[in-house]
Amino acid sequence: MKKFFTIIFNRILYIALFMIVQFGALFLVLRFLHEQFLYFYVSCVILSILTGLHVINKDMNPAYKIAWLIPIMLLPIFGGLAYLMYGKTRMSKREHKRMSKIEHSYKEAMALYDSSADRLAQENRDATMHSQYISTVTGVPPYRYTQTQYLPIGEEYFKVMKEELKKAEHFIFLEYFIVEEGVMWNEILNILKEKVDEGLDVRVMYDDLGCIFTLPRRYDKKLESLGIKTCVFHRFNSVLNSRFNTRDHRKICVIDGNIGITGGINLADEYINAKVKYGHWKDSGVLLKGKAVWSLTVMFLTVWDYYRNEHDTYLNFAPQENFIAKMPSDGYVQPFSDTPLDNEPVGATVYKNLINRAREYVYITTPYLIVDYEMLRVMRTAARSGVDIRIIVPGIPDKKLVYAVTKSYYELLLKDGVRIYQYTPGFMHAKNCVVDDEYAVVGTINLDFRSMYLHFECAAWMCRSKAVGQAKEDFMETLELCTEITMASLKKKNLFHIIGLSVIRAFAPLM
Numbered sequence: 001m002k003k004f005f006t007i008i009f010n011r012i013l014y015i016a017l018f019m020i021v022q023f024g025a026l027f028l029v030l031r032f033l034h035e036q037f038l039y040f041y042v043s044c045v046i047l048s049i050l051t052g053l054h055v056i057n058k059d060m061n062p063a064y065k066i067a068w069l070i071p072i073m074l075l076p077i078f079g080g081l082a083y084l085m086y087g088k089t090r091m092s093k094r095e096h097k098r099m100s101k102i103e104h105s106y107k108e109a110m111a112l113y114d115s116s117a118d119r120l121a122q123e124n125r126d127a128t129m130h131s132q133y134i135s136t137v138t139g140v141p142p143y144r145y146t147q148t149q150y151l152p153i154g155e156e157y158f159k160v161m162k163e164e165l166k167k168a169e170h171f172i173f174l175e176y177f178i179v180e181e182g183v184m185w186n187e188i189l190n191i192l193k194e195k196v197d198e199g200l201d202v203r204v205m206y207d208d209l210g211c212i213f214t215l216p217r218r219y220d221k222k223l224e225s226l227g228i229k230t231c232v233f234h235r236f237n238s239v240l241n242s243r244f245n246t247r248d249h250r251k252i253c254v255i256d257g258n259i260g261i262t263g264g265i266n267l268a269d270e271y272i273n274a275k276v277k278y279g280h281w282k283d284s285g286v287l288l289k290g291k292a293v294w295s296l297t298v299m300f301l302t303v304w305d306y307y308r309n310e311h312d313t314y315l316n317f318a319p320q321e322n323f324i325a326k327m328p329s330d331g332y333v334q335p336f337s338d339t340p341l342d343n344e345p346v347g348a349t350v351y352k353n354l355i356n357r358a359r360e361y362v363y364i365t366t367p368y369l370i371v372d373y374e375m376l377r378v379m380r381t382a383a384r385s386g387v388d389i390r391i392i393v394p395g396i397p398d399k400k401l402v403y404a405v406t407k408s409y410y411e412l413l414l415k416d417g418v419r420i421y422q423y424t425p426g427f428m429h430a431k432n433c434v435v436d437d438e439y440a441v442v443g444t445i446n447l448d449f450r451s452m453y454l455h456f457e458c459a460a461w462m463c464r465s466k467a468v469g470q471a472k473e474d475f476m477e478t479l480e481l482c483t484e485i486t487m488a489s490l491k492k493k494n495l496f497h498i499i500g501l502s503v504i505r506a507f508a509p510l511m
Contacts, residue, residue: 109314115141142334146290150470154272171201173254180214180268196227205231249455260293279426290327295335331465347445348452361388368448383417395422421482440468
């Protein structure tokens with residue numbers, strides 16, 4: 001009987017039932033209006049035309065525009081309605097007012113520490129141009145006095161994370177896209193409970209849609225009962241809404257303001273290969289110690305305060321001066337965030353800037369390769385100019401349709417000299433970019449439309465830091481486990497395959 005009720009009240013079944021009710025209600029409305037269908041149809045056509053004009057004139061990526069214009073024009077009854085429900089990413093006036101207050105606190109917090117921008121400008125003009133863009137659009141400066149350690153696999157990430165969590169003395173902040181009960185999360189949760197008992201401020205934030213298949217409904221109540229403050233990003237309430245088109249894809253761990261960890265790794269067993277889903281799971285992260293952790297702390301608090309409607313005094317969570325004083329110089333570190341609400345594709349632009357200014361090589365790892373024309377042009381131009389561009393993608397995909405779209409870009413890139421490799425043992429989930437032994441970006445940003453234009457993301461830009469060399473070394477070692485894709489190895493496509501890929505590519509920005 002208990003198992004029966006567990007199934008009945010499972011969040012997935014609960015959501016599915018409400019979705020069916022909503023579609024059923026829509027069907028009844030359409031049936032009721034069948035006698036006035038002409039008027040209804042004309043109204044929908046007018047709505048679709050107006051929506052199409054709005055999309056055309058909106059400041060957004062052209063590929064994203066096309067992906068919406070096709071259904072709006074081809075499906076006049078539902079196209080306009082679909083965009084109004086799912087296509088918008090901007091906040092309401094009320095939300096914008098609240099966010100403005102949070103942004104004010106964010107800018108004040110960022111000004112608390114002197115940046116190292118002036119020193120970077122004296123040392124490296126090229127690096128300053130990369131860094132200045134990030135500073136201008138996100139408000140986050142570059143920092144010195146930050147140690148970096150590249151974490152080349154989920155198992156090491158997990159080990160380091162547990163070690164640092166056990167040392168926590170004041171507070172712990174965790175923000176993850178996916179949390180799943182199992183070996184990894186259960187061990188972390190035990191540490192969090194111990195720290196709560198010691199009187200620490202422990203906070204956890206997770207994306208509800210990201211955890212829809214991994215956590216029971218209202219799991220936040222369980223965590224709160226344990227003394228762990230919890231925030232659910234965009235709680236999925238079964239009502240069709242455009243806000244679910246934007247997700248919190250960030251992975252942030254902050255400990256006492258002194259230690260920060262980010263990268264591609266979520267808190268679920270496949271990320272540490274304790275559970276096999278798509279062969280061997282290859283992922284990565286970066287451990288930061290020192291001044292630059294402040295940016296990760298403020299990123300977390302900004303979203304936390306917005307969703308919890310709280311007003312933290314950010315300075316209470318700043319890095320400790322005696323800890324910073326112990327940090328030797330390890331290049332420059334600039335953690336940054338990317339949000340769909342400002343209409344500025346920070347992650348995409350950071351990648352483009354790095355590729356545009358590369359002199360020798362660009363090494364990229366990504367689980368998906370679904371990019372717009374501008375990113376394609378940047379990569380192809382750099383390769384034609386003699387830059388060694390190599391990209392590692394999965395050998396075993398997690399989403400077959402998305403993987404098919406990824407493969408559709410191979411020929412365009414290969415013919416201009418970009419080299420593409422598949423990670424033969426399994427799934428490549430790391431999101432890294434290493435350039436010229438000078439720069440590296442390690443974070444949560446996939447080379448796809450969702451990461452670059454729709455999701456909340458974060459990453460650490462590093463210049464001449466220890467982790468840059470470590471990330472390059474890991475790339476070269478991983479390359480030994482990969483199979484290179486060549487023009488000769490590409491399968492010949494028949495007409496139906498070509499048409500199918502063309503259709504899928506048109507809708508790639510919405511995947």
